[in-house]
Amino acid sequence: MGKIYVVGIGPGGPGDTTPRAEAALAASDVLVGYTTYIDLVKDRFPGKELIATPMTTEVERCKTCRDLAMAGKTAAMVCGGDAGVYGMAGLVHQVCRDCPEVEIEVIPGVTAATAGAALLGAPLIHDFAAVSLSDALTPWETIARRLELAAEGDFVLCLYNPASRRRPDTLRRAAELLLRHRSPDTPCGLARNTGRPGEESWLCTLGELGEQRADMFTTVFVGSSRTQVLNGRLVTPRGYEEKGTL
Amino acid sequence: MGKIYVVGIGPGGPGDTTPRAEAALAASDVLVGYTTYIDLVKDRFPGKELIATPMTTEVERCKTCRDLAMAGKTAAMVCGGDAGVYGMAGLVHQVCRDCPEVEIEVIPGVTAATAGAALLGAPLIHDFAAVSLSDALTPWETIARRLELAAEGDFVLCLYNPASRRRPDTLRRAAELLLRHRSPDTPCGLARNTGRPGEESWLCTLGELGEQRADMFTTVFVGSSRTQVLNGRLVTPRGYEEKGTL
Numbered sequence: 001m002g003k004i005y006v007v008g009i010g011p012g013g014p015g016d017t018t019p020r021a022e023a024a025l026a027a028s029d030v031l032v033g034y035t036t037y038i039d040l041v042k043d044r045f046p047g048k049e050l051i052a053t054p055m056t057t058e059v060e061r062c063k064t065c066r067d068l069a070m071a072g073k074t075a076a077m078v079c080g081g082d083a084g085v086y087g088m089a090g091l092v093h094q095v096c097r098d099c100p101e102v103e104i105e106v107i108p109g110v111t112a113a114t115a116g117a118a119l120l121g122a123p124l125i126h127d128f129a130a131v132s133l134s135d136a137l138t139p140w141e142t143i144a145r146r147l148e149l150a151a152e153g154d155f156v157l158c159l160y161n162p163a164s165r166r167r168p169d170t171l172r173r174a175a176e177l178l179l180r181h182r183s184p185d186t187p188c189g190l191a192r193n194t195g196r197p198g199e200e201s202w203l204c205t206l207g208e209l210g211e212q213r214a215d216m217f218t219t220v221f222v223g224s225s226r227t228q229v230l231n232g233r234l235v236t237p238r239g240y241e242e243k244g245t246l
Numbered sequence: 247m248g249k250i251y252v253v254g255i256g257p258g259g260p261g262d263t264t265p266r267a268e269a270a271l272a273a274s275d276v277l278v279g280y281t282t283y284i285d286l287v288k289d290r291f292p293g294k295e296l297i298a299t300p301m302t303t304e305v306e307r308c309k310t311c312r313d314l315a316m317a318g319k320t321a322a323m324v325c326g327g328d329a330g331v332y333g334m335a336g337l338v339h340q341v342c343r344d345c346p347e348v349e350i351e352v353i354p355g356v357t358a359a360t361a362g363a364a365l366l367g368a369p370l371i372h373d374f375a376a377v378s379l380s381d382a383l384t385p386w387e388t389i390a391r392r393l394e395l396a397a398e399g400d401f402v403l404c405l406y407n408p409a410s411r412r413r414p415d416t417l418r419r420a421a422e423l424l425l426r427h428r429s430p431d432t433p434c435g436l437a438r439n440t441g442r443p444g445e446e447s448w449l450c451t452l453g454e455l456g457e458q459r460a461d462m463f464t465t466v467f468v469g470s471s472r473t474q475v476l477n478g479r480l481v482t483p484r485g486y487e488e489k490g491t492l
Contacts, residue, residue: 014265015265016264016354017265018256018261018262018356019260019261020262083368084364085370085374086371086484089364089368090481091371093367093481094476094481094486096477097476097477104479106363106364108361108364110356111357111360114254114355114357117330117331117354121335121336121339122329122335122336124376126336126378126384127375128375129373129396129399130373130375132372137488138372138485145399146401149396149399150375150396150401153395153396155375230340231343231346233339233350235336238336238337238383239384240304240305240337241340242383243383246340
């Protein structure tokens, strides 16, 4: 019986991939993944069998890994960022639910939330909520409810998949919901193509957030009531200043 | 003028540290950090100047980095996991607020949330909230309110700092609050010493969560209403099954 490694390669180039992830790719017979992620690693593994599939074929891609493992191979499901945050780790377990003999090992990676946060400063230092704005698999009502409750709880928000060609207005709609609970002056930040060519990041206020350029390669951060801009960086305090120790 | 690298070394051994983080440590004149984290890296950098300080001296530790940078040195603030999630990245920016000439670069790492999740299966596949149960710097009322709102929003919860010797009952108190909104059957998981000697992980239900052994080296996961146990792993579906594609 073979094995499936579900590997998070981090946000970008080889500098962001952990040695454990690199070793799992090296130990695999076949690298399976979304074309963009296979392109990021293939030059490091010349001669390795590659199966690159386009977006929206996630279920098929996981079944390919399962079938390879059933045939005695070691397959790596290559994911961007961390495989367990809006990645393929869940779906691999789901498609293997009737094949308990297939060993599945998830190798964690640096996720877009923390990589984007590092670029912008330190917005996620205190309690935060991650919400995907994609309504492809989740009803918008669920997304909207989570945004409002997270805002009410004064969580820092990290928004994945803020907009796409099919839904150019989801970030604007999210910003409108958040403005019901947070000041328009709330500092926000956006990180795009983190760790890859074309990397960029910029700040804005919640009042300006709805008008920002955002796409599937962008991660958006909305501060809590405590988040500040210090020397051009987005920083959420942990609370040391209130204890009089800062 | 010197520079400060704020470096997330990941959850455990060298296999979890990215090449970018490793390179930042190598490029630094001095490695500064909490004793536990300095111990994890010091053997890889023989001869490097080390400043290891105990818990509760965080402000002083960050000021040490600032003063080293002001003196023209390159200092690495070494953090476990990711430096930007309950780490030192925020405090470094805060203590340098009046020294804009000090360059600060945050190097992201694999955080306890995603490393623990990988060990348990794939609990964080969909929207989640991270909450620290430590009331050292945050009033318990704020923590309690966030727990209840996150539970109401059906977020998966990832709890950092679930208990300590000083507050042995915070996980029990948190579980009681969550039980107001979630079924006692809700699957939960705990990961302890992730990536380090003594690594362990186990599952329980929300009804059993309050009685679990937990300490400052434990990360706790509480499922959403959708989270399942599949072949002994904690898995939150993304929604493919509802679209009929699984």
